[in-house]
Amino acid sequence: MSDKVNKIDNAINYKEVFFIGLAFFATYFGAGNLIFPPFLGLETGNLGVSGAIGLTTSGIFLPIVALIMLGFAGSIHSIAVHVHEKFATIIVASIMIFATFVSIPRTGAIGIELGLQSIFSQAPYVAAVAVYFILALYFSYQKESVLDKIGKYLTPIMVICLLLVVIRGVMNPVGVPQGTGIKNSFFNSFLGGYQTGDLLVSFMMADFFLNTCRKKGYTSRKQLGKVNAMACVVAFVCLLIIYGGLYYLGAGASGQYLETIGRTDLLIDLVRRVGGGFLMSILGVAVVLACLTTATGQISAVSDFFERESKGRLSYKSLVIGVSILSCLIAFIGVDNIVKFTNPLFTALYAPLLGLTILGFFGKWIPNDGFYKGSIFLTSIYSISEAINEFTGSSIGFLDSFVTQMPLAGQGFGWIIPFVVGLIIGGILYPRISGNKELIN
Numbered sequence: 001m002s003d004k005v006n007k008i009d010n011a012i013n014y015k016e017v018f019f020i021g022l023a024f025f026a027t028y029f030g031a032g033n034l035i036f037p038p039f040l041g042l043e044t045g046n047l048g049v050s051g052a053i054g055l056t057t058s059g060i061f062l063p064i065v066a067l068i069m070l071g072f073a074g075s076i077h078s079i080a081v082h083v084h085e086k087f088a089t090i091i092v093a094s095i096m097i098f099a100t101f102v103s104i105p106r107t108g109a110i111g112i113e114l115g116l117q118s119i120f121s122q123a124p125y126v127a128a129v130a131v132y133f134i135l136a137l138y139f140s141y142q143k144e145s146v147l148d149k150i151g152k153y154l155t156p157i158m159v160i161c162l163l164l165v166v167i168r169g170v171m172n173p174v175g176v177p178q179g180t181g182i183k184n185s186f187f188n189s190f191l192g193g194y195q196t197g198d199l200l201v202s203f204m205m206a207d208f209f210l211n212t213c214r215k216k217g218y219t220s221r222k223q224l225g226k227v228n229a230m231a232c233v234v235a236f237v238c239l240l241i242i243y244g245g246l247y248y249l250g251a252g253a254s255g256q257y258l259e260t261i262g263r264t265d266l267l268i269d270l271v272r273r274v275g276g277g278f279l280m281s282i283l284g285v286a287v288v289l290a291c292l293t294t295a296t297g298q299i300s301a302v303s304d305f306f307e308r309e310s311k312g313r314l315s316y317k318s319l320v321i322g323v324s325i326l327s328c329l330i331a332f333i334g335v336d337n338i339v340k341f342t343n344p345l346f347t348a349l350y351a352p353l354l355g356l357t358i359l360g361f362f363g364k365w366i367p368n369d370g371f372y373k374g375s376i377f378l379t380s381i382y383s384i385s386e387a388i389n390e391f392t393g394s395s396i397g398f399l400d401s402f403v404t405q406m407p408l409a410g411q412g413f414g415w416i417i418p419f420v421v422g423l424i425i426g427g428i429l430y431p432r433i434s435g436n437k438e439l440i441n
Helices: 003-008 012-029 033-074 086-120 125-140 144-170 185-194 201-215 223-252 265-309 317-334 336-361 370-392 397-404 415-434
Strands: none
Touching: 012 033, 012 144, 012 201, 012 223, 012 265, 033 185, 033 201, 033 223, 033 265, 033 336, 086 125, 086 201, 086 265, 086 317, 086 336, 125 144, 125 223, 125 265, 125 317, 144 201, 144 223, 144 265, 201 223, 201 336, 223 265, 265 370, 336 370, 336 415, 370 397, 370 415
């Protein structure tokens, strides 16, 4: 019997799943994920346990649960279709555009500036960025082997480097966590994790992850969901260990730094204090690999998506080359100017994706499509208004009032009231308008 048939008959290759999980972890863990846990630890000080729970909830649990949910659903489309037939295509295409013009170029800029140049300060930026994207192109060029290359080769080295930094920081802390006067450490860290936007990675990478697992022989929806969930557990554990160690490193420095210190500056100074130049070199390698694995995964996901949407008229390999070149050029000229134009796109996307995650998780208990349509419609109106308000600098008076006066808006959760209102109204009106009272499968 062939290996593929064995897998269909539930003979799961656990070693293979472990490396897939490492690839999941590496795709989530970019350089940004290195710099915010120490800062949150610095802010919470001796209330680190509740703060760590808050960070874990929003920064790890939420994105991973979303990916598990999408795995058991089989695709993003199978959930988003309840909103509209084209909703998944529109929202995922928007994520892919954001990744191409911001996320992927930013990995190159950060990887070279924070990673390579922290080891070799005289390394030429333009040449180094070019080499970086040539490597990203190489690792993403063969679609079938992308997760293998990330999980089996790049990620283990990155994990070892990160563990060396974390273990050294835990064994040789810069101090004892102190009181910082923070009023709600859980909520503060929850917001810190929430605002990183890693949920977008789940929706961006889900179909590529799932299609790769299918090509490895895990084809039934039940087994695909199981394999995906097991890989997600591996990613969750890796994220928890690394986040926890970095968070503790920052907590030990509470009372020693002003909270106005930059996140990158804090991380670099802490690593130098606990491990000197050698540990800084280790951190530099970890940063480059964290950025490279994220770029590789995202280039592959973008190329795979547009190949499918063009029905093969645009080939995956041609798209990989094109996305790599475009991202490289943007990294050359600087990402900052592009970010101010594309960050509103991120704002417009994030709340509807959170809403879709909630709906997908409770999907089997939702009576009709009206709950999806109403909640996502009103959430999208609010988030688009918030994005326009951000882009225009609050210059549109009525829009600014609508966004800022919404309950919980100050905490970043202004979308919740529109979501709940839309949920109720849509669920009540849809059966009467459509005449469809059947339960959703």
